[in-house]
Amino acid sequence: MTNDVRNILLAGVGGQGILLASELLAEVLLLAGYDVKKSEIHGMSQRGGSVTSHVRYGSNVLSPLIKQGDADILFGFELLETYRYLPMLRRGGDVFANNQSILPAPVAIGTAEYPHEIQNKIRHACPDTHFVDGLTLACQSGHPRTVNMVLLGALSTALNIPHTLWNETITEKVPQQLLQENQFAFQLGRNSQAMTPETI
Amino acid sequence: MAKRLMSGNAAIARGAYEAGVKVASAYPGTPSTEILENLINYLAVDASWAPNEKVALEVGIGASFGGVRALVTMKHVGVNVAADPLFTLSYIGVRGGLVLACADDPEMHSSQNEQDSRNYAKFAKVPMFEPADSEEARAFTRLAFDVSEQFDTPVMLRSNTRISHGKSIVNPQEPVAELPQAGLVRDPAKMVMLPANARNRHPLVEQRIVDLEAWACEQPFNRVETGSGKVGVITAGIAYQYARQALPQAHILKLGMVYPLPKQLILDFAARCDTLYVIEELDPFIEEQIRAMGIRVIGKELIPICGELTPERLETALFGTKPDAAVIHSESLPGRPPNMCAGCSHRGVFLTLKRLGAYVTGDIGCYTLGFLPPLSAMDTCVCMGAGISNATGLIKAVPEQERHKVVGVMGDSTFLHTGINSLIDMIYNGGRGTVILLDNRITAMTGRQENPGSGYTLAGIESPPIDLQALCRVLGVKHVQMIDPYDLTQTEQVVQQEMARPELSVVIAKRPCILDRRHGPEPAPPLKVIEEQCSACKICMKLGCPALTWQQEHNTPKAHIDPQLCSGCKLCQQLCKFTAIEVHND
Ligand SMILES: Cc1ncc(C[n+]2csc(CCOP(=O)(O)OP(=O)(O)O)c2C)c(N)n1
Numbered sequence: 001m002t003n004d005v006r007n008i009l010l011a012g013v014g015g016q017g018i019l020l021a022s023e024l025l026a027e028v029l030l031l032a033g034y035d036v037k038k039s040e041i042h043g044m045s046q047r048g049g050s051v052t053s054h055v056r057y058g059s060n061v062l063s064p065l066i067k068q069g070d071a072d073i074l075f076g077f078e079l080l081e082t083y084r085y086l087p088m089l090r091r092g093g094d095v096f097a098n099n100q101s102i103l104p105a106p107v108a109i110g111t112a113e114y115p116h117e118i119q120n121k122i123r124h125a126c127p128d129t130h131f132v133d134g135l136t137l138a139c140q141s142g143h144p145r146t147v148n149m150v151l152l153g154a155l156s157t158a159l160n161i162p163h164t165l166w167n168e169t170i171t172e173k174v175p176q177q178l179l180q181e182n183q184f185a186f187q188l189g190r191n192s193q194a195m196t197p198e199t200i
Numbered sequence: 201m202a203k204r205l206m207s208g209n210a211a212i213a214r215g216a217y218e219a220g221v222k223v224a225s226a227y228p229g230t231p232s233t234e235i236l237e238n239l240i241n242y243l244a245v246d247a248s249w250a251p252n253e254k255v256a257l258e259v260g261i262g263a264s265f266g267g268v269r270a271l272v273t274m275k276h277v278g279v280n281v282a283a284d285p286l287f288t289l290s291y292i293g294v295r296g297g298l299v300l301a302c303a304d305d306p307e308m309h310s311s312q313n314e315q316d317s318r319n320y321a322k323f324a325k326v327p328m329f330e331p332a333d334s335e336e337a338r339a340f341t342r343l344a345f346d347v348s349e350q351f352d353t354p355v356m357l358r359s360n361t362r363i364s365h366g367k368s369i370v371n372p373q374e375p376v377a378e379l380p381q382a383g384l385v386r387d388p389a390k391m392v393m394l395p396a397n398a399r400n401r402h403p404l405v406e407q408r409i410v411d412l413e414a415w416a417c418e419q420p421f422n423r424v425e426t427g428s429g430k431v432g433v434i435t436a437g438i439a440y441q442y443a444r445q446a447l448p449q450a451h452i453l454k455l456g457m458v459y460p461l462p463k464q465l466i467l468d469f470a471a472r473c474d475t476l477y478v479i480e481e482l483d484p485f486i487e488e489q490i491r492a493m494g495i496r497v498i499g500k501e502l503i504p505i506c507g508e509l510t511p512e513r514l515e516t517a518l519f520g521t522k523p524d525a526a527v528i529h530s531e532s533l534p535g536r537p538p539n540m541c542a543g544c545s546h547r548g549v550f551l552t553l554k555r556l557g558a559y560v561t562g563d564i565g566c567y568t569l570g571f572l573p574p575l576s577a578m579d580t581c582v583c584m585g586a587g588i589s590n591a592t593g594l595i596k597a598v599p600e601q602e603r604h605k606v607v608g609v610m611g612d613s614t615f616l617h618t619g620i621n622s623l624i625d626m627i628y629n630g631g632r633g634t635v636i637l638l639d640n641r642i643t644a645m646t647g648r649q650e651n652p653g654s655g656y657t658l659a660g661i662e663s664p665p666i667d668l669q670a671l672c673r674v675l676g677v678k679h680v681q682m683i684d685p686y687d688l689t690q691t692e693q694v695v696q697q698e699m700a701r702p703e704l705s706v707v708i709a710k711r712p713c714i715l716d717r718r719h720g721p722e723p724a725p726p727l728k729v730i731e732e733q734c735s736a737c738k739i740c741m742k743l744g745c746p747a748l749t750w751q752q753e754h755n756t757p758k759a760h761i762d763p764q765l766c767s768g769c770k771l772c773q774q775l776c777k778f779t780a781i782e783v784h785n786d
Contacts, residue, residue: 013536014538023367026205026367027205030203030205030369035369036205036367036368036369037333037366037367037368038205038366038367038368039362039365039366039367040365040366041309041310041361041365042230042231042310042365042647047538047539047540047541047566047569048536048538048539048541048746049536049537049538049539050535050536061368062441062442062444062445063441063442063445063511064333064362064366064368064438064441065362065442065510065511067510067511067512067515067523068512068523068525069523069524069525069526070523080533080534080536081536083529083533084529084533086525086526086527086529087523087525087526087527087528087529088525089525089526089527090525090526091524091526092526093526103749104534104535104536104537105536105537105539105572105744105746106534106535106537106573107534107749108741108746108748108749108750109573109574109741109744109750110738110741110750110752110757111573112534112535113534113752114534115531115533115534125526125527126526126527
């Protein structure tokens with residue numbers, strides 16, 4: 001059996017739209033011809049709790065769950081959650097991290113502390129982390145709610161999937177009246193990772 | 201038809217539709233809820249929410265009596281509630297095929313226990329299928345209806361969180377073309393389970409299991425994957441995926457039907473292996489039956505019995521290896537527990553209960569989050585409906601001077617599920633507890649489903665909403681008080697008064713769920729903290745509202761309200777003694 005399966009772990013906070021983002025990601029991978037599985041938890045954890053979604057793709061995916069230390073990409077929507085799930089990353093894995101902090105309840109009420117200098121901690125663990133100013137870019141697109149689209153745009157630079165397939169998926173999944181801002185947000189995210197040639 | 205990515209729940213709905221299901225009934229429960237929410241989109245199916253799982257199954261049975269195919273869905277603990285009709289249905293069998301899909305929750309991501317539903321199949325003597333991905337969820341559901349009719353038996357389909365809420369590729373098929381005619385048929389020997397009739401049915405049930413067992417040996421859903429060497433694995437469901445991945449060389453007997461087990465197939469398979477593992481999540485259900493066949497296997501002495509069987513847990517069990525991660529944290533990170541939403545109608549009630557020092561016998565729903573700090577106002581939680589009956593028993597047990605402290609609390613959906621029976625008991629037997637019903641008009645915890653108090657059905661059709669106040673009165677409760685949980689003064693005054701009353705009283709806290717799109721409040725402007733007036737007393741932080749944070753970085757720390765999150769419910773404003781919180785108008 002070929003072992004070509006790649007693993008992307010999405011992590012963030014309930015309410016950030018992680019499930020929608022992983023939905024788009026899984027659909028685009030299907031369109032690109034991969035076997036795809038994704039797994040996540042609904043329910044309790046959606047109420048502001050910590051949320052992850054596992055996306056695995058390749059020629060034949062068995063387990064829907066990524067093993068600890070096996071994620072090729074950690075795709076973090078919030079800094080503490082990105083940091084929390086770093087142990088899921090394989091050696092040499094990539095991190096895409098949204099530069100946003102959302103205080104968990106124990107921190108908000110003053111009974112726990114949010115880790116200090118968390119970006120440095122993430123960078124210390126994974127020097128090549130791609131930090132993305134999701135909210136700033138989303139505001140540029142005219143719609144603060146398009147943060148996940150910005151983040152997907154950034155992530156897309158690490159995946160070898162033609163831009164046209166992304167476009168097709170976004171057009172299919174995003175409501176017509178929000179399509180333009182979402183496409184723009186995706187492009188802003190993509191451009192934010194300057195090293196990528198814009199032609200693919 | 202084009203292949204599609206589907207969740208297991210969507211795939212079960214698809215399979216039911218393909219099988220020509222006409223009637224579906226369910227009570228919501230994670231991770232099973234979306235089966236019916238998907239099925240309602242297929243116009244040929246009459247799908248509805250029942251007030252509880254027993255009713256759902258009985259509705260399904262009625263439809264089967266009428267000759268149509270019926271699907272009933274629930275979470276694992278729902279089967280406990282539906283067990284009574286299930287066991288007798290096993291004797292009766294079916295006219296139209298009947299499938300009970302139940303979804304287990306190993307690891308208890310959203311449940312109060314992790315019972316293994318496979319035991320019900322054996323206990324009730326009905327066959328059970330267990331899919332390993334979404335495509336099998338579709339195909340097995342469809343097949344289950346044929347099996348139900350062919351063997352005259354209800355059939356169970358067991359999913360779990362990973363199958364139900366995972367997505368994988370499905371190949372949808374065309375629905376079946378023709379199905380038997382529906383209509384009234386009298387068949388008392390089969391359908392009237394008096395002792396005399398039931399005695400005749402029981403031997404048929406025993407024979408049915410024998411027949412199914414032999415038949416299952418020949419069916420493609422129980423398949424052998426030939427590997428190399430002498431190591432074999434018997435497995436089923438999601439555990440198959442982890443086992444296949446961990447042991448790529450092994451021979452695998454993958455069971456699609458987990459009850460009854462295909463004995464001859466297992467004996468033949470075992471004969472080819474020197475080492476035989478049984479890899480299954482939760483109970484040693486397959487393992488014990490195989491041991492009883494006289495076969496030596498390795499099972500739960502290695503594979504954990506508690507929690508989910510994740511790929512790393514399996515590999516640690518099999519090989520003793522630990523994951524090799526790039527990063528291992530040395531510091532402990534602040535947790536991120538779930539929380540009631542900003543503007544949740546339950547928050548004010550729990551703040552009040554905490555302030556009054558109530559001993560709260562609670563129940564299951566969004567309001568169970570009232571257990572978490574800083575509200576910390578729930579003392580017991582057992583199962584749906586127990587909030588009131590636990591209060592009844594507790595009051596009988598404790599000394600007189602403690603009795604007034606006991607308050608039974610539950611949500612509207614929970615009350616209509618089984619809580620109403622508990623209230624009837626309290627009324628009937630002279631109980632004197634205080635009961636609070638948290639009426640947010642919907643079944644919020646599982647994703648805001650309609651219930652008999654909502655005024656709408658699953659299909660979105662209007663229906664008469666049950667009036668809880670009138671209902672409690674007519675049951676015989678003398679003191680029924682309505683409160684608005686956004687009004688803290690009224691809430692505290694009424695709850696205090698009813699706790700002190702040496703008689704039974706019901707307080708109904710009525711306020712739609714902030715996320716309820718039908719009844720939810722008009723968006724209100726957010727509030728803000730006037731920093732100069734904030735005395736840093738932190739009283740507002742006792743609400744545990746996600747919109748309120750404590751700004752520690754300031755030289756003089758202050759409360760802060762996130763205008764994006766604030767719903768304008770004004771609870772914090774009512775608590776503030778320094779008028780430091782006001783409506784944010786700009
Ligand atoms: C027997 C059983 N069936 C279903 C569930 C799943 N479940 C947990 S809470 C809940 C509904 C709670 O609704 P409600 O009482 O209205 O409270 P809310 O969440 O709206 O606050 C359900 C369906 C369960 N735990 N047990």
